[in-house]
Amino acid sequence: MENSLIDIKEHVKKYANVITNLINVDVGIVDKNMRRVTGTGLYKNIEGVLALGNVYKNTLETGKTNIIKNPRQHDLCSECLDKNNCREKLEIATPIYCRDEIVGVLGLVCFNYDQKEKILNALDSYLNFTKQIAEFIGIKFYEYQEEALKKEREETLNQILNNMTKGVLVSDCHDIILMINNIGLKKLKLSSDYLGKKIKLITQNETIMNEEVYKLIIENNEYNVAGKIIPLALPNGKKSNAFLFDDIQKINNSIVQITNADNTINLDNIIGNSHATLSLKEYIKKVANSTSTVLITGESGTGKELVARSLHNQGDRKDKPFVVINCSAIPDTLLESELFGYVKGAFTGANQNGRMGKFELANNGVIFLDEIGDMPLYLQAKLLRVIQDKKIERIGSNKSINLDIRIIAATNVDLLKNIKEKKFRSDLFYRLNVIPISILPLRERKEDIIPIINNLIYKYNKISDKFVHTIEKEVLTALTEYNWPGNVRELENVIELMINMSSDEGIITKNMLPKNILNNSENTSILSNNLTFKENITLENFEKIEKEYIEKALLIYGNDTESKKYISEKMNIGLTTLYRKIKKYNIKV
Template sequence: MDISLLDIKDHVKKYAGAISSLVNVDVGVVDKNMVRVTGTGLYKNIEGVSALGSVYKNTLLTGKTNIIENPRYHALCSECLDKNRCCEKLEIATPIYCNEEIVGVIGLVCFNDEQKEKILKDIDAYLNLTKQIAEFIGIKFYEYQENLMQKDRELTLNTIIDNMSKGVIISDCHNKITRINSIASRKLKINSNILGESMELISQNDSLMNEEIFTLKINNNEYNVAGKIIPLKSFNKVKSNAFIFEDVKKISKNIVEFTGNNNIITLDSIIGCSNATKTLKEDIKKIATTNSTVLITGESGTGKELVARSLHSQGDRRDKPFVVINCSAIPDTLLESELFGYVKGAFTGANQNGRIGKFELANSGVIFLDEIGDMPLYLQAKILRVIQEKKIERIGSNKSIDLDIKIIAATNVDLEKKITEQKFRRDLYYRLNVIPIKLLPLRERKEDIIPIVNNLMKKYNVLSAKYVHSFDENVKNALLNYDWPGNVRELENVIELMINMCENNDVLTADLLPDNILNQVPTSKSFFKNLDLNIDNTELEDFEKIEKEYIEKALIKYGEDTEGKKLIAKKMNIGLTTLYRKMKRFNIKTYSGETYL
């Protein structure tokens, strides 16, 4: 920002005129670039013209006041370009300072001996007067400079505010709105006519993602927002505040997206060609747009969460949060806080900022209560109330939060049996079972097995950087004849095992199958002879047999050192500690015959 005395020439002209009238001499003022700003007498109306005198130039360079009693003959005049035309009798050049920087020169000039004698007779008084006028001009220049900087700061601040992703409202000491950015206007659905209106912020003594929750009141309208109040200071000590905020629902949505619970699953993700699968897809299309509660039942591994996510993606809430909570995976003591959240200071050990619960996170969207059959009785009563009233309260709070939410529940247990055992509330069951969806086990829809296998081969080809394009007839027969107690989850584990163990082959062969699957295949003796297997009448082994065989084969393939085990754990999608625990439980031995402890 390059400014000079020319920018305040009207003020400089007034000062020059005042001193000229007082001492009856001519006055000239130049800026730091030796450009004439204003003057009187011979120097009148020549603003913007470059000055040629060497005296002013010396004053700009040295910062000293120069008194030239013999113009044209003084040493400083020897280099003056205007020397031959000079008719001055006396010249006094005084620097004009602004914050210790020389911004110009003011000069008193006499053109006759009478003026010269008058000035020299009382030279100290005239020098003081000239310095005072120079100080006044410097102060005025400083004020002008500060005003420009203030406007520049305001422009920069307004640009930043208008380009923020959050809402900003600035209010004065009387809580009158003086500034509101476009984001705030859109979030609150108000326009700039709101300027001058009163606003009120009421703290809810709660927080969300380190932002305090407020009720914002403007014109009798209330808004639930989370943000911070920032006091603003100014040189005139006038108090004002900036309120930077975000809509609570928007924060909740961002949390859901950040935690990765918003994976997009469509009907195409449900693989199969059986009549049961086709009917399931048609049912999903019919009920996806309803807000009624859905209860999905079926054995473990049948794809209950897959169906829940499909209902979400097909429904009107597809662009809203989808929040999952596994009711059996969280300790009873923590489940309530996970579901409902809590305010800061609600209990010993609570996060000092409070915590938002899953129901609140899912607000406007869908919540999926997986394994709801394992929910403790005392919480079932609260869930029933949520379904009935569509309201929740955080732990430690007495403020209700309205919910606009669709509830999908799932379980692999017989809820009617649990009701008779008094382990599940009958009234909750009826509230959940408005739209029932029962998923058949894989053994009852074996037409789906081969399409699922083909899809899984594509998935694990990508993950394992392999190209397995098919499987032989023996594998097909084995897969179709097995009962799959672990359903699709077990089938996926088997295919992952086979692809990881097939080395560079592009066809899956029966020697890669776990023994418990092979032992159930009613095929020819020559087939078993080729496999060199000793088949007996061993009963069907449990699902853990697959894991044990996978780990044993993987240890042979990748090695027993730490790096090998890390790779195995990664491929099994478990932690290294969990792998060691499984090896101990399955009694897996090392090459030397020792058992893992």
């Protein structure tokens, strides 16, 4: 809202009365919108009325002091709307400035010749006096604006602070509480009567999610919080601090949300019909709730992380953090700080706030140490100590952090061979290998290939907006006969490639196979009941092919309404027609 002289009319009225009492003339004061603020004599008690005089208007426009010695005859009076009612004998209009802006006009008006003669005989003195009063009014208006602006800023700041998700506590240089926002009161379970109380912040020399951990003491109450201190300067020049904080529990919940954001993998994501795969899933169910360490072994690409995530999601820690670290992907010099974290100033180049390690991040949950066979020997000794003591210390700290954590490790190397070669500690191996899980390579469980292909076709059809529904017999033969040295990861890459190469016909043909698989294929006839093979289409077998086509589409995309709409669009038929064909062919949905 725009400020006006009317907002300080009581102050302006005092100045108007001073002028009238000293020099015995009437005073009229208007704001920059020509509204009357206050006055004396004839201009008394008409606040808010629009002034009609052209002299005031000219002063507002030009910023000049106008002296009208002959009212009604002066050039400025020629266009005055109130000319015929004018009784003035002399008028002086002086602009009122606030900073460099004209905010109103101060007018001195004489209604008899004695007053006029008195003013004209000492005109310069009265002009100086009038300008001085106008200046006083401008200063008072400036003070009012500054105070209003300050209050507006305070209100805006309070609104911002009270809508923050963090607690904010402002204290002065003597650690006396000046303000706590609403969320801060809620987090600390305080009432507003804590204003004026003394606080004490004690750093714990550790960080969590890049926030420093403090013990906050208010009177006899202690709180464990994490946040940062921001120095402030109060308007009176005194120093103060704003403490932005969160409670530890909320930060821990945030850690769980972040670490579990992509952890939607469960046993259903382990695809396969082989005895090995079905046994693996049953085994995971049995050991999921255990706190014992797990060692997953298997060739690269067999799905070790998939098994680890399924193990976590099946167990009673599924709502706790699941943190992954690849021991081979991080340089040896950095791996220790990644695992255990460090305090501020621990070493050159360290983050000035310190950093939480992966073990601390995974506390109360699960840590997955992938490629454990590549961990350097000196860290293997520290890891062994963590497993035994259930404690860690950040680099540069002598403070122990208790752990309630499950460790799952994985490797694609022969650890027993590494033990013989002095590359891996035998004691660590036995500590990790409490619950061993061995994943067979894909070539030793070929019964899983077709279900995995079905799942991958569904996945990449969705991703690429394709409708691949048929694989030629020769392609299936080649895929099932191939030994898959890259295991499931290699199979997935091949299926993704072929779906990208497929046309609108929705058929994967032999010429889409990579050369290494094509050259490896033999003339072996492998029939699959799970996939439709390309046949010569005749009128006699058309209905059989159409039925199989619809059945396969329902198998791949599902049988809900949205899936059926998608299938009908790809078949270029209406949804009603698709329902009619499903009924005609007695297709179970």
